[in-house]
Ligand SMILES: Nc1ncnc2c1ncn2[C@@H]1O[C@H](COP(=O)(O)OP(=O)(O)OP(=O)(O)O)[C@@H](O)[C@H]1O
């Protein structure tokens with residue numbers, strides 16, 4: 001940040017970076033002064049704390065977005081919001097945990113310093129443990145949170161006072177002693193014991209087969225790599241060993257919020273746990289963890305590297321049953337979420353083996369778990385973690401039979417696209433709200449009124465046709481990043497912690513006692529269920545929540561604003577927003593108070609909410625790994641859920657900026673390229689493509705649900721002639737064929753022209769030649785040829801002339817295989833892909849460069865072109881003219897900055 005900037009300048013730039021509009025940022029600063037924290041509060045919450053009731057949402061929106069934002073920012077409204085600021089201020093660091101938190105007035109709270117030390121969870125008042133909103137309905141007792149030591153802290157399985165657990169204790173006392181030795185007490189009956197634990201702690205009737213395999217590997221003291229679909233239940237594989245042995249299980253996890261949520265869940269299930277993040281260490285929680293007070297200790301990779309020595313001690317005293325590396329794809333440079341610290345976890349293997357700790361009978365096993373790792377990534381994980389040669393690899397099907405995948409063309413990010421693409425979503429939520437309880441009649445009336453007007457306001461069906469046409473961009477190759485992408489988007493490459501505590505402790509609450517509460521219907525279905533269940537179904541998706549992933553922070557704010565305007569309870573989520581807001585969004589989402597969260601990929605790993613019905617990607621994801629991981633957050637209850645990718649199929653996606661070395665950059669392009677091909681495909685089942693990417697063949701051959709399975713592929717075409725011309729032109733340019741052999745009449749170039757292009761003719765040059773010479777193909781736009789070139793490249797007929805890796809070929813050079821195809825004059829039956837179909841639906845008269853250039857010499861043509869350009873400009877966003885700005889005033893300086901940014 002510039003040293004000359006005033007505090008106001010800095011706050012405004014920060015707000016702009018967060019995605020807020022300039023006038024709103026200014027208005028907020030005028031209202032609350034140059035405090036970033038207060039300004040964000042002011043914008044996001046208006047006159048109240050973040051609430052997502054329809055009325056307040058509307059107000060919140062009016063304050064934050066669009067034309068109404070200006071009205072809302074009148075001094076009266078601002079004053080009202082400002083007056084209530086104190087009311088919404090976060091009093092304590094832990095306030096963000098839950099709005100259902102109950103403060104015990106009789107006992108004053110300590111200072112926030114004390115609170116930062118950690119917190120204990122009181123007994124749950126919630127219902128069955130496996131209820132999706134169980135975590136939300138809990139209450140946190142701050143009195144207990146403040147107690148330095150709770151007797152429950154030391155509670156082990158043996159001491160839990162329920163009848164069931166007493167019987168468990170009697171049954172399994174041998175393996176709950178502090179010095180339980182792996183191998184002792186675990187006999188052939190281990191499965192019965194595990195089933196007992198499953199029922200009592202997790203409300204689950206039996207292990208899935210992959211969980212059983214992973215546990216068997218652990219029992220045999222083997223390292224294990226578990227690859228199982230998102231939401232399939234990988235956590236149990238490392239939670240059970242802690243309960244079975246009474247030893248500690250250390251889990252490496254990448255995010256504090258993820259660790260926090262898992263600890264909270266475990267405490268409800270009767271398992272004590274804590275997490276140790278990477279911030280300022282809290283010695284009391286850390287000490288207790290290292291003294292073996294908790295069954296499960298979650299640690300972020302940086303911290304575990306710091307704690308190797310005390311962990312070795314722990315291994316010798318209470319004992320460590322297992323090291324689990326969760327979200328293990330973070331280890332791999334070939335993965336989509338690489339974390340350098342994960343790579344250093346090989347220290348675990350080195351430091352916790354019999355050769356380095358004498359009292360150990362066996363090396364402490366390492367279990368790595370992930371839902372998304374290709375073959376390459378798997379090898380990398382095993383190698384990087386120094387896992388043993390005997391590592392057992394447990395793989396389950398990646399297939400999620402209840403997910404309906406589809407791809408739609410959309411320009412995205414333009415308001416007209418929002419109106420068209422989210423019309424159905426808005427209608428769905430409006431309908432479900434209208435069908436709500438009578439007691440909410442008033443708010444229903446408000447909402448439906450709002451919807452009607454908003455539809456009138458925002459949706460104009462006439463607009464659809466015109467914007468559809470606008471949507472096709474035959475200019476294709478646009479590798480330049482938009483202004484939005486040029487902002488600092490580095491954090492988009494990573495998930496974000498929406499919690500600002502560095503550690504926390506969670507004591508075991510009572511596990512489920514009443515088996516009658518256990519409802520098998522609510523348990524997630526096995527991922528390899530027969531597909532018949534969902535076959536040919538158009539059943540409604542039903543109620544539930546939606547996550548929309550967008551590529552930029554600005555867009556989270558913009559799209560969420562649009563949805564709110566249309567009456568949807570929606571909120572934005574991205575890494576730059578204050579943690580308190582993020583945590584609040586997280587919780588309101590889990591409580592079903594929010595219908596839609598519009599987020600960057602910061603709304604990340606480990607979102608374990610059962611009723612997410614739709615995952616919408618609004619813009620190209622960066623890899624299929626990331627896409628599948630994010631899509632996997634839908635339908636965890638086993639019911640039908642939808643995963644839709646809206647992308648501009650006429651444009652080649654670009655990589656978001658990030659620090660990458662040459663190898664990573666190459667790999668990132670390859671991953672993006674696979675993603676692009678997934679979007680373009682029209683003939684292969686989406687689910688099949690996705691699981692194949694992870695090395696699995698779909699047994700049923702297709703999912704019967706996705707857009708391709710439902711609509712079927714397009715008509716098969718023989719593109720032999722087009723392919724031949726493309727290859728001939730390319731081969732002639734490279735001098736690979738005798739010019740006289742060209743089948744089209746005048747493909748002969750002058751020697752100088754040939755010389756000029758000989759070195760490396762690019763795709764556009766080839767297009768000019770094709771249109772110039774092969775008149776029969778003039779109705780096929782560049783987009784169509786781009787599709788054909790991609791097919792030829794995939795078949796190995798052409799390759800990049802400069803040997804660089806690109807998402808879409810730039811310098812097509814025929815290969816030997818391509819030349820053989822050309823000579824053999826073979827048929828080429830293919831299904832046209834998405835961009836080819838798009839091009840044919842919106843034919844444009846193709847002009848080749850030389851003709852186009854000559855046009856400028858003709859005054860009449862020149863006049864027409866200039867006029868048409870002006871017309872086009874008129875219809876587009878008008879950028880502010882460079883006005884003279886007064887650099888002496890704050891407003892002037894900010895305006896100058898804004899104009900510069902644009
Ligand atoms: N054997 C089982 N039977 C029924 N439900 C189970 C079983 N094992 C786990 N589950 C449930 O599956 C849900 C998801 O579990 P978990 O969070 O461990 O998934 P995951 O595989 O780690 O997902 P992710 O890849 O997103 O991290 C949990 O609610 C859990 O209770």
Ligand SMILES: [Mg+2]
Nearest residue numbers: 234235326606
């Ligand atoms: Mg998990």
